Amino acid sequence: MNDRIALLYAQHLATVRAHADQALALAGFDHLLIAAGTPLRKFLDDQDYPFVANPHFRHWLPLADVPGSWIAYAPGRKPTLIFVQPSDYWHVVPEAPSGYWVEHFDIVVVRNVSEAVAHLPRGRCAVIAPACPTIDGVTVNNPQAVIDCLHWQRSFKTPYELERMRDASRIGTRAHAAAEAAFRAGESEFGIHMAYLAAARQTDAELPYTSIVGLNQHGAVLHYMHLDRTPPAEHRSFLIDAGASSAGYASDITRTYAASGHGEFQALIDSMDAAQRGFVAKVRAGQNYADLHIHAHHVLADILREHGLIRMTAEGAVESGVTSAFFPHGLGHSIGLQVHDVAGFQRDENGGSIARPEGHPYLRMTRVLEPGMVVTIEPGLYFIDMLLQELKDKPFASDIDWARVDAFRPYGGIRIEDDVVCTESAPENLTRDAFALTD
CATH class of the missing domain: 3.40.350.10 (Creatinase/prolidase N-terminal domain)
Incomplete structure (x- = not known):
């Protein structure tokens, strides 16, 4: 080696x-x-x-x-x-x-x-x-x-860099497995975080970014970093966004779990997981990343309708901004030496910028994918009070099943994130490959 x-x-x-x-x-x-x-x-x-x-x-x-x-x-x-x-x-x-x-x-x-x-x-x-x-x-x-x-x-990683990123993924998935076990054992957010650090064998300062460890409704806070020291009365759900470092290179991994007995939320996670795998499969040379982000919103609309949250067409849900209330961030970003790596908007080697699609201000990448690029794919579905309240004032509010939305609020939200290499052929999923080794 x-x-x-x-x-x-x-x-x-x-x-x-x-x-x-x-x-x-x-x-x-x-x-x-x-x-x-x-x-x-x-x-x-x-x-x-x-x-x-x-x-x-x-x-x-x-x-x-x-x-x-x-x-x-x-x-x-x-x-x-x-x-x-x-x-x-x-x-x-x-x-x-x-x-x-x-x-x-x-x-x-x-x-x-x-x-x-x-x-x-x-x-x-x-x-x-x-x-x-x-x-x-x-x-x-x-x-x-x-x-x-x-x-x-x-933007284009060398074989050495990819090997370092595979190692960062192996470290990160090992620590994610320990964090899930701590969640299943009823630990607090702080306790889960300590389990993560111990398994990664890295300090907070050595990780590529501050870990997000959210139980229950805290999963609705996109950058939740508070770490409650006391376990909640009931563990319903767990969202963890945490990575690891290897020789200066980062992994960025997110998983969401439902506690035993919370079948409807688990079914929603399963639908998001299937969708996320579909987006990963599209990480191929020639794919416009901004177009993939818009495609993700249409798929999310189908999931919202499938699970009884909305009564709208996918086109209507996307164009009206309903999907953006449930999925307010971008599909992902470039990753490498930095978690949000450079040149995500750059037009060419001389600079320039490729604009985000209108209505999607938080997308962090607009490039056309090429072999050697590594990107994250991280769709989300959240129940964020502030954004949902804004929908209630819209003309289409009656097309949202608010009782169904309220039933999911205590779970916070879902995000599933993998680090994916664009190759000459099929994408290489650094995260899923590393989880397979952990399993």
Whole structure:
């Protein structure tokens, strides 16, 4: 496995270098300088927020916790890692670089950020770093032409990146299984979350995003992160949206469960699961992602009618905005080094933007799918009081069975999410494949 990762990484880095060459030539720069970044200090405090390395830095090498370090690259030359290893007894000092990637870099070890900056080349440099006027004399310019080109190329994952994302999916599904078991055992949201972390063997700060762990009606809060410490009087439903990290790459997985004895909600979950699998099957080259999102709304309308929630045609439910009240977010997004990865709206390598469909402001991707892209497919069906109240004032309110809606409100909602690779043929479902290994 290690030999295979080493080979895949070498190929990946060659691809990254080629894309950097292209971006620098396009924008007229001689050097690419990428800062890992430094932690953000808490206001009026001497502590920092958890450090998250610049994703451009993590694209080049699998280091996530090396604040102050830099990558310096010029076409035709071996990239240099300027590695900050401070003299410090207050914190854990990063270990000396080692592993399958080190032979591909010239490595300079320094003791502080100022020494790191002193080793950077000067001249016509594209400097990609968190926005600030200067870093000890280095001007951060984040040139848009370079960013656009690099972001466009990041849309297409290398075999190395896909292997890392498979690993992140395996970690995530293992932890999801532990979370479901904790739900079945009657744990609180906090207890379920602790079970998830233990199974993932990752801390909150190491996860790619803050986990959503919602019991019962809390499943209707799209970004619910409160974590009640006390179990509810009755466990009816459980929605968990949680991922894991592997060498800087993310998984993003959502599952919804019904407690034993809640058959009608389980039937609704089953219908959504079947629909979600159908959407996954359409993750193929040439598929317009925005069109797939609109298709999902028509399928959701059929589910709402099948389960007695509405008495409208699919076309009427979509055009009137009824489906948007039950499914207010987008079908998904690009994923990779970032959970909501870059270039979801980008027109081409020179930038530009592809608009969202009218009436769907929260869709996070409008591209046409191509081989190598990885996207999430995460349809939802929620019973959100605020949005449902707005429907009651509409002329078509009588076409909604409000008693049926009220019966489902205590369950919150449903979301089912997989990470899916667009290939030359059938899609690769990273999430379902990983769950199969867990089972």
